[in-house]
Amino acid sequence: MDVATLAWRMLRSLPPLYAWRLLHSARAEVLDEAARVLGRPPAPGGLSRTFLGYTLEHPVGIAAGLDKDASMVWLAWSMGAGFHVVGSVLPHPYEGVEPKILVRLPSGGTVNRLGLPSKGPRVAYERLRVHKPPGMPIAVNIASFTAKGYGELYRLFSGVASWVEINISCPNVEDHRTFEDPDMVREICRYMKPLRAPALLKIPPTRDESVLARYLEASLDCGFSGIVAGNTMRIMYNGVPAGLGGPSLFETTLFMVRRLRSLAPRGFALVGVGGVDSGYRAKTLLDAGADLVEVMSAVIHRGPFAPWLVARELSQLL
Numbered sequence: 671m672d673v674a675t676l677a678w679r680m681l682r683s684l685p686p687l688y689a690w691r692l693l694h695s696a697r698a699e700v701l702d703e704a705a706r707v708l709g710r711p712p713a714p715g716g717l718s719r720t721f722l723g724y725t726l727e728h729p730v731g732i733a734a735g736l737d738k739d740a741s742m743v744w745l746a747w748s749m750g751a752g753f754h755v756v757g758s759v760l761p762h763p764y765e766g767v768e769p770k771i772l773v774r775l776p777s778g779g780t781v782n783r784l785g786l787p788s789k790g791p792r793v794a795y796e797r798l799r800v801h802k803p804p805g806m807p808i809a810v811n812i813a814s815f816t817a818k819g820y821g822e823l824y825r826l827f828s829g830v831a832s833w834v835e836i837n838i839s840c841p842n843v844e845d846h847r848t849f850e851d852p853d854m855v856r857e858i859c860r861y862m863k864p865l866r867a868p869a870l871l872k873i874p875p876t877r878d879e880s881v882l883a884r885y886l887e888a889s890l891d892c893g894f895s896g897i898v899a900g901n902t903m904r905i906m907y908n909g910v911p912a913g914l915g916g917p918s919l920f921e922t923t924l925f926m927v928r929r930l931r932s933l934a935p936r937g938f939a940l941v942g943v944g945g946v947d948s949g950y951r952a953k954t955l956l957d958a959g960a961d962l963v964e965v966m967s968a969v970i971h972r973g974p975f976a977p978w979l980v981a982r983e984l985s986q987l988l
């Protein structure tokens with residue numbers, strides 16, 4: 671058994687929240703640099719592509735939430751991710767909410783309630799300035815409680831990120847409206863101008879066609895390069911609000927990708943996220959018009975090799 675498989679088996683035996691805390695401890699960064707010596711698995715055949723000017727070995731990446739502070743960039747590289755999304759990064763260090771919840775569901779899904787904990791932008795920025803694993807673009811997902819905060823984060827990370835994801839699924843403390851509103855997207859992007867790095871809007875899951883059309887219109891008005899569709903689904907879990915990820919989201923993700931592709935102008939980037947846990951599902955989203963797909967719950971269930979395993983299955987299907 672190789673070192674990576676052994677490490678994953680040990681991590682898998684721990685309660686998920688404990689494993690997540692361990693991965694975000696101070697020691698994680700030391701471990702991450704050690705992961706560099708593991709090398710990178712061979713790229714699954716026939717999947718190479720360009721996206722926003724970057725060359726990717728394959729289109730399956732790690733979604734935001736696993737690596738909040740860019741402390742796992744070499745780990746993602748050594749596990750063969752096609753691309754890696756760091757974050758959400760917040761404008762200031764933030765503890766998140768209590769009680770924190772992270773559970774694996776028997777269905778392959780996850781329930782999480784972390785509340786966007788972040789060590790703040792400087793930690794992630796310094797790591798990304800120094801660590802640049804070859805052949806694997808790194809996006810940064812940003813979130814803020816104020817529209818101005820998005821602007822500050824965008825300016826900082828546009829210097830080190832391959833592209834920036836704007837996560838609007840967080841509370842707005844300024845006027846208690848949610849950022850999950852196309853008009854608020856316009857408000858956010860006023861603070862982001864001028865756009866220096868490609869910006870992609872990450873939107874929550876919805877099957878409302880008019881809402882999707884309005885998000886698209888707002889993204890185009892803002893000059894964004896694309897949309898990441900979608901995110902966790904809001905549910906109540908043990909009496910508190912939480913986010914549901916995994917297979918039960920897949921049909922909604924597929925709906926969003928199809929609809930957005932039919933409405934979007936040529937060249938507009940689309941990334942599908944929500945319920946991708948196999949090469950077959952990745953292929954279904956790509957066939958529906960996604961340029962790339964991201965996985966998160968599958969990483970929690972199948973381990974950090976999940977994006978590479980999904981890509982290998984995808985390669986076998988083609």
Ligand SMILES: Cc1cc2nc3c(=O)[nH]c(=O)nc-3n(C[C@H](O)[C@H](O)[C@H](O)COP(=O)(O)O)c2cc1C
Nearest residue numbers: 733734735757758782837901915916944945966967
């Ligand atoms: C533990 C956990 C933490 C997450 N944290 C973030 C986050 O910080 N920012 C974000 O945009 N999405 C976050 N997400 C959402 C994922 O990026 C992804 O959009 C969602 O889980 C759907 O994908 P899946 O079905 O593959 O899990 C998180 C998800 C999980 C399970």
